[in-house]
Amino acid sequence: MRELSLHILDIVQNSLEAGATHITIEIDEDLAEDRLTIRVIDNGRGMDAETLRRVTDPFFTTRTTRKVGLGLPLLKAAAEQCGGRLTIQSAPGQGTTVTAEFQHSHIDRAPLGDMPASLMTILLAEPPVEVRYIHRVNERRFELDTRELREALGDVPLTHPKVRQWLYEYLRQGEAGLWDVEPAGADQTLPGNG
Amino acid sequence: MPKIKSIEELQKLREEAQKELKIRTDTGTVITVGMGTCGIAAGARETMHAILQELNKRQIDAHVKTVGCIGMCVHEPLVDIEQAGMGRITYGKVTPERVPRLIEEHLINGRVVEEWVVARMDAVK
Secondary structure, eight states: OOOHHHHHHHHHHHHHHTTOSEEEEEEEEETTTTEEEEEEEEOSOOOOHHHHHHTTOTTOOOTTTOOOSSHHHHHHHHHHTTTOEEEEEEOTTSOEEEEEEEETTOTTOOOOOOHHHHHHHHHTBSSOOEEEEEEEETTEEEEEEHHHHHHHHTTSOTTSHHHHHHHHHHHHHHHHTTTTOOOTTTTOSSOOOO | OOOOOOHHHHHHHHHHHHHHHHHHHHHOEEEEEEOSHHHHHTTHHHHHHHHHHHHHHTTOOOEEEEESOOSOGGGOSOEEEEETTTEEEEEOSOOGGGHHHHIIIIIISOOOOGGGEEEEEOOOO
16 A cells, blocks of 8 residues: 555554454654554454464455455555564454554655544544544654543534544644644645545 | 644534534435445545545535445445435445535535446435
8 A cells, every 4th residue: 555544544444343442543653763663452352363373364354354354464565575564462352453563764665644534534434433543753742532522522423524624634733743844735624635 | 833723622613513413413414435445445535535625615514424345345435425315325436536526416416426326225205
Protein backbone atom coordinates (compact mmCIF):
# COMPACT_ATOMS: atom_id res chain seq x y z
CA MET A 1 0.00 0.00 0.00
CA ARG A 2 1.21 3.47 -0.78
CA GLU A 3 0.79 4.91 2.72
CA LEU A 4 1.35 3.45 6.19
CA SER A 5 -1.92 5.11 7.22
CA LEU A 6 -3.74 2.74 4.81
CA HIS A 7 -2.01 -0.24 6.47
CA ILE A 8 -3.19 1.10 9.83
CA LEU A 9 -6.75 1.43 8.54
CA ASP A 10 -6.56 -2.14 7.27
CA ILE A 11 -5.23 -3.57 10.55
CA VAL A 12 -7.91 -1.69 12.49
CA GLN A 13 -10.55 -3.24 10.22
CA ASN A 14 -9.21 -6.65 11.35
CA SER A 15 -9.81 -5.53 14.95
CA LEU A 16 -13.37 -4.47 14.10
CA GLU A 17 -14.04 -7.78 12.37
CA ALA A 18 -12.75 -9.51 15.51
CA GLY A 19 -15.45 -7.76 17.51
CA ALA A 20 -13.19 -5.23 19.23
CA THR A 21 -14.92 -2.43 21.17
CA HIS A 22 -11.71 -0.67 22.23
CA ILE A 23 -8.77 -0.04 19.96
CA THR A 24 -5.54 1.78 20.80
CA ILE A 25 -3.42 3.08 17.93
CA GLU A 26 0.09 4.22 18.77
CA ILE A 27 2.54 5.78 16.36
CA ASP A 28 5.97 6.51 17.75
CA GLU A 29 8.46 8.40 15.61
CA ASP A 30 11.85 8.53 17.27
CA LEU A 31 14.16 10.38 14.91
CA ALA A 32 17.20 10.12 17.20
CA GLU A 33 16.88 6.31 17.17
CA ASP A 34 15.77 6.39 13.51
CA ARG A 35 12.74 4.27 14.42
CA LEU A 36 9.07 4.38 13.46
CA THR A 37 6.85 2.06 15.45
CA ILE A 38 3.16 1.46 14.81
CA ARG A 39 1.13 -0.49 17.33
CA VAL A 40 -2.54 -1.46 17.19
CA ILE A 41 -3.97 -2.98 20.36
CA ASP A 42 -7.51 -4.35 20.40
CA ASN A 43 -9.80 -6.18 22.81
CA GLY A 44 -11.28 -8.38 20.08
CA ARG A 45 -11.68 -12.13 20.27
CA GLY A 46 -7.98 -12.85 19.66
CA MET A 47 -6.43 -15.78 17.80
CA ASP A 48 -5.35 -19.26 18.81
CA ALA A 49 -1.73 -20.39 18.39
CA GLU A 50 -2.37 -22.13 15.07
CA THR A 51 -4.08 -19.10 13.51
CA LEU A 52 -1.37 -16.84 14.88
CA ARG A 53 1.33 -19.03 13.33
CA ARG A 54 -0.24 -18.81 9.88
CA VAL A 55 -1.68 -15.33 9.93
CA THR A 56 1.13 -13.71 7.93
CA ASP A 57 0.89 -16.36 5.22
CA PRO A 58 -0.99 -14.62 2.41
CA PHE A 59 -2.40 -17.93 1.19
CA PHE A 60 -3.96 -18.79 4.53
CA THR A 61 -7.43 -17.37 4.53
CA THR A 62 -10.57 -17.99 6.54
CA ARG A 63 -13.21 -15.47 5.64
CA THR A 64 -15.26 -16.37 8.70
CA THR A 65 -13.01 -14.39 11.02
CA ARG A 66 -11.42 -11.95 8.59
CA LYS A 67 -8.29 -12.00 10.74
CA VAL A 68 -6.31 -13.12 7.75
CA GLY A 69 -5.78 -12.32 4.12
CA LEU A 70 -3.38 -9.83 2.62
CA GLY A 71 -3.44 -7.12 5.28
CA LEU A 72 -0.89 -8.55 7.71
CA PRO A 73 1.41 -10.13 5.07
CA LEU A 74 1.60 -6.77 3.28
CA LEU A 75 2.44 -4.91 6.50
CA LYS A 76 5.07 -7.57 7.38
CA ALA A 77 6.70 -7.17 3.98
CA ALA A 78 6.61 -3.37 4.28
CA ALA A 79 8.32 -3.48 7.70
CA GLU A 80 10.93 -6.08 6.77
CA GLN A 81 11.98 -4.29 3.60
CA CYS A 82 12.73 -1.25 5.79
CA GLY A 83 15.01 -2.95 8.30
CA GLY A 84 12.11 -3.54 10.66
CA ARG A 85 9.80 -6.34 11.70
CA LEU A 86 6.23 -7.26 12.45
CA THR A 87 5.23 -8.91 15.73
CA ILE A 88 1.80 -10.10 16.75
CA GLN A 89 0.70 -11.07 20.24
CA SER A 90 -2.69 -12.69 20.57
CA ALA A 91 -4.63 -15.28 22.53
CA PRO A 92 -8.30 -16.27 22.43
CA GLY A 93 -10.28 -13.88 24.62
CA GLN A 94 -7.21 -11.70 25.21
CA GLY A 95 -7.32 -9.42 22.18
CA THR A 96 -4.53 -8.82 19.70
CA THR A 97 -1.55 -6.48 19.57
CA VAL A 98 0.11 -5.88 16.21
CA THR A 99 3.44 -4.05 16.23
CA ALA A 100 5.22 -2.93 13.06
CA GLU A 101 8.68 -1.39 13.32
CA PHE A 102 10.49 0.47 10.54
CA GLN A 103 13.80 2.22 10.07
CA HIS A 104 12.46 5.78 9.90
CA SER A 105 14.89 7.03 7.26
CA HIS A 106 14.79 3.90 5.07
CA ILE A 107 14.46 4.83 1.41
CA ASP A 108 11.76 2.19 0.86
CA ARG A 109 9.62 3.26 3.81
CA ALA A 110 6.23 4.45 2.62
CA PRO A 111 5.15 7.82 4.05
CA LEU A 112 2.76 7.76 6.98
CA GLY A 113 0.32 9.58 4.68
CA ASP A 114 -3.06 10.97 5.56
CA MET A 115 -3.61 9.83 9.16
CA PRO A 116 -6.55 12.25 9.70
CA ALA A 117 -8.35 10.58 6.77
CA SER A 118 -7.71 7.09 8.15
CA LEU A 119 -8.80 8.13 11.63
CA MET A 120 -11.99 9.75 10.32
CA THR A 121 -12.80 6.51 8.54
CA ILE A 122 -12.35 4.59 11.81
CA LEU A 123 -14.29 7.14 13.87
CA LEU A 124 -17.26 6.85 11.50
CA ALA A 125 -17.28 3.05 11.81
CA GLU A 126 -20.56 1.30 12.44
CA PRO A 127 -20.99 -0.17 15.04
CA PRO A 128 -19.07 2.55 16.89
CA VAL A 129 -15.76 1.67 18.51
CA GLU A 130 -13.83 3.48 21.22
CA VAL A 131 -10.47 4.63 19.91
CA ARG A 132 -7.46 5.91 21.76
CA TYR A 133 -4.90 7.44 19.42
CA ILE A 134 -1.42 8.53 20.43
CA HIS A 135 1.07 9.89 17.91
CA ARG A 136 4.51 10.83 19.24
CA VAL A 137 7.21 12.57 17.26
CA ASN A 138 10.30 12.84 19.46
CA GLU A 139 9.11 14.81 22.49
CA ARG A 140 5.84 15.98 20.96
CA ARG A 141 2.59 14.16 21.35
CA PHE A 142 -0.93 14.30 19.92
CA GLU A 143 -3.66 12.28 21.58
CA LEU A 144 -7.31 11.63 21.02
CA ASP A 145 -9.71 9.52 23.04
CA THR A 146 -13.22 8.96 21.73
CA ARG A 147 -14.56 8.41 25.26
CA GLU A 148 -13.60 11.99 26.04
CA LEU A 149 -15.28 13.17 22.86
CA ARG A 150 -18.47 11.21 23.53
CA GLU A 151 -18.62 12.57 27.05
CA ALA A 152 -18.52 16.12 25.68
CA LEU A 153 -21.11 15.28 23.01
CA GLY A 154 -23.70 13.40 25.07
CA ASP A 155 -26.31 11.92 22.73
CA VAL A 156 -24.97 13.68 19.62
CA PRO A 157 -23.13 11.04 17.54
CA LEU A 158 -19.64 11.45 16.07
CA THR A 159 -21.28 10.97 12.67
CA HIS A 160 -23.22 14.23 12.99
CA PRO A 161 -22.21 16.51 10.09
CA LYS A 162 -21.15 19.39 12.34
CA VAL A 163 -19.21 17.07 14.63
CA ARG A 164 -17.33 15.27 11.87
CA GLN A 165 -16.28 18.59 10.35
CA TRP A 166 -14.93 19.67 13.74
CA LEU A 167 -13.21 16.33 14.24
CA TYR A 168 -11.43 16.45 10.92
CA GLU A 169 -10.13 19.94 11.63
CA TYR A 170 -9.06 18.86 15.10
CA LEU A 171 -7.14 15.87 13.73
CA ARG A 172 -5.45 17.92 11.02
CA GLN A 173 -4.35 20.55 13.51
CA GLY A 174 -3.13 17.96 15.98
CA GLU A 175 -1.08 16.08 13.39
CA ALA A 176 0.36 19.27 11.88
CA GLY A 177 1.34 20.46 15.36
CA LEU A 178 3.72 17.51 15.64
CA TRP A 179 5.82 18.89 12.82
CA ASP A 180 5.49 22.69 13.08
CA VAL A 181 3.63 22.95 9.80
CA GLU A 182 0.31 24.42 8.75
CA PRO A 183 -2.38 21.74 8.33
CA ALA A 184 -2.28 20.34 4.79
CA GLY A 185 -4.87 21.79 2.43
CA ALA A 186 -5.68 24.62 4.84
CA ASP A 187 -7.88 26.28 2.21
CA GLN A 188 -10.29 23.36 2.28
CA THR A 189 -12.78 22.42 4.91
CA LEU A 190 -12.60 18.78 3.94
CA PRO A 191 -9.93 16.79 2.14
CA GLY A 192 -9.65 16.36 -1.59
CA ASN A 193 -9.75 13.15 -3.52
CA GLY A 194 -6.54 11.76 -2.20
CA MET B 1 -2.49 30.58 12.43
CA PRO B 2 -6.03 29.32 13.11
CA LYS B 3 -7.27 29.04 16.64
CA ILE B 4 -6.35 25.70 18.17
CA LYS B 5 -9.40 23.55 18.67
CA SER B 6 -10.25 22.23 22.08
CA ILE B 7 -12.60 19.57 23.37
CA GLU B 8 -14.62 22.30 25.17
CA GLU B 9 -15.76 23.53 21.75
CA LEU B 10 -17.51 20.20 21.30
CA GLN B 11 -19.87 20.97 24.16
CA LYS B 12 -21.05 24.11 22.36
CA LEU B 13 -21.46 22.09 19.17
CA ARG B 14 -23.51 19.59 21.12
CA GLU B 15 -26.14 22.20 21.99
CA GLU B 16 -26.43 23.32 18.37
CA ALA B 17 -26.50 19.76 17.07
CA GLN B 18 -29.08 18.54 19.57
CA LYS B 19 -31.64 21.04 18.28
CA GLU B 20 -31.45 19.56 14.80
CA LEU B 21 -30.91 15.96 15.78
CA LYS B 22 -34.51 14.83 15.81
CA ILE B 23 -35.31 16.34 12.44
CA ARG B 24 -32.26 14.73 10.91
CA THR B 25 -32.96 11.32 12.37
CA ASP B 26 -36.54 11.38 11.14
CA THR B 27 -35.96 12.56 7.59
CA GLY B 28 -32.25 12.20 7.06
CA THR B 29 -30.05 10.40 4.64
CA VAL B 30 -27.51 7.78 5.62
CA ILE B 31 -24.55 7.07 3.35
CA THR B 32 -22.55 3.92 4.12
CA VAL B 33 -19.11 3.18 2.67
CA GLY B 34 -17.70 -0.38 2.72
CA MET B 35 -14.24 -0.35 4.29
CA GLY B 36 -12.96 -3.92 4.27
CA THR B 37 -9.47 -4.70 2.93
CA CYS B 38 -11.06 -4.98 -0.50
CA GLY B 39 -12.61 -1.51 -0.17
CA ILE B 40 -9.43 0.12 1.16
CA ALA B 41 -7.38 -1.39 -1.64
CA ALA B 42 -9.90 -0.06 -4.17
CA GLY B 43 -9.69 3.48 -2.73
CA ALA B 44 -12.70 3.55 -0.38
CA ARG B 45 -11.01 5.93 2.05
CA GLU B 46 -10.64 8.49 -0.73
CA THR B 47 -14.23 7.86 -1.85
CA MET B 48 -15.49 8.52 1.66
CA HIS B 49 -13.61 11.78 1.82
CA ALA B 50 -14.85 12.83 -1.58
CA ILE B 51 -18.38 12.23 -0.26
CA LEU B 52 -17.73 14.34 2.85
CA GLN B 53 -16.25 17.08 0.70
CA GLU B 54 -19.18 17.09 -1.73
CA LEU B 55 -21.78 17.12 1.06
CA ASN B 56 -19.96 19.98 2.70
CA LYS B 57 -19.65 21.94 -0.54
CA ARG B 58 -23.33 21.58 -1.28
CA GLN B 59 -24.40 22.05 2.33
CA ILE B 60 -26.25 18.73 2.42
CA ASP B 61 -26.90 17.20 5.82
CA ALA B 62 -26.38 13.47 5.70
CA HIS B 63 -24.87 10.94 8.06
CA VAL B 64 -21.85 9.12 6.66
CA LYS B 65 -20.63 5.90 8.21
CA THR B 66 -18.24 3.08 7.36
CA VAL B 67 -18.71 -0.66 7.68
CA GLY B 68 -16.50 -3.70 7.02
CA CYS B 69 -16.71 -5.90 3.96
CA ILE B 70 -20.32 -6.39 2.88
CA GLY B 71 -19.56 -8.79 0.06
CA MET B 72 -19.44 -8.04 -3.67
CA CYS B 73 -15.73 -7.16 -3.31
CA VAL B 74 -15.39 -7.06 -7.07
CA HIS B 75 -17.60 -3.96 -7.14
CA GLU B 76 -15.63 -1.98 -4.52
CA PRO B 77 -15.67 0.81 -3.56
CA LEU B 78 -19.29 0.18 -2.54
CA VAL B 79 -21.55 2.98 -1.33
CA ASP B 80 -25.07 2.57 0.08
CA ILE B 81 -27.50 5.47 0.10
CA GLU B 82 -30.51 5.11 2.32
CA GLN B 83 -33.22 7.73 2.57
CA ALA B 84 -36.24 7.60 4.82
CA GLY B 85 -39.16 6.21 2.81
CA MET B 86 -37.07 5.74 -0.31
CA GLY B 87 -35.35 2.42 0.31
CA ARG B 88 -31.70 1.62 0.03
CA ILE B 89 -29.57 1.63 -3.08
CA THR B 90 -26.08 0.10 -3.29
CA TYR B 91 -23.76 1.63 -5.86
CA GLY B 92 -20.59 -0.11 -7.09
CA LYS B 93 -17.19 1.14 -8.24
CA VAL B 94 -17.80 4.54 -6.70
CA THR B 95 -14.48 6.23 -7.34
CA PRO B 96 -13.93 9.78 -6.02
CA GLU B 97 -14.49 11.04 -9.58
CA ARG B 98 -18.01 9.55 -9.61
CA VAL B 99 -19.00 11.10 -6.28
CA PRO B 100 -20.14 14.59 -7.47
CA ARG B 101 -22.53 13.09 -10.04
CA LEU B 102 -23.82 10.53 -7.56
CA ILE B 103 -24.58 13.19 -4.95
CA GLU B 104 -26.16 15.51 -7.49
CA GLU B 105 -28.35 12.89 -9.16
CA HIS B 106 -29.40 10.86 -6.15
CA LEU B 107 -29.57 13.39 -3.35
CA ILE B 108 -30.39 16.61 -5.17
CA ASN B 109 -32.39 15.50 -8.21
CA GLY B 110 -33.83 12.40 -6.52
CA ARG B 111 -32.91 10.16 -9.47
CA VAL B 112 -31.16 6.83 -9.05
CA VAL B 113 -28.03 6.50 -11.23
CA GLU B 114 -29.15 3.18 -12.68
CA GLU B 115 -25.93 2.23 -14.47
CA TRP B 116 -23.95 2.19 -11.21
CA VAL B 117 -26.51 0.27 -9.11
CA VAL B 118 -25.42 -3.19 -7.95
CA ALA B 119 -28.19 -3.90 -5.42
CA ARG B 120 -31.33 -2.33 -4.04
CA MET B 121 -33.71 -2.80 -1.16
CA ASP B 122 -37.15 -1.24 -1.36
CA ALA B 123 -38.54 0.91 1.41
CA VAL B 124 -40.74 -0.87 3.93
CA LYS B 125 -44.32 0.18 3.18
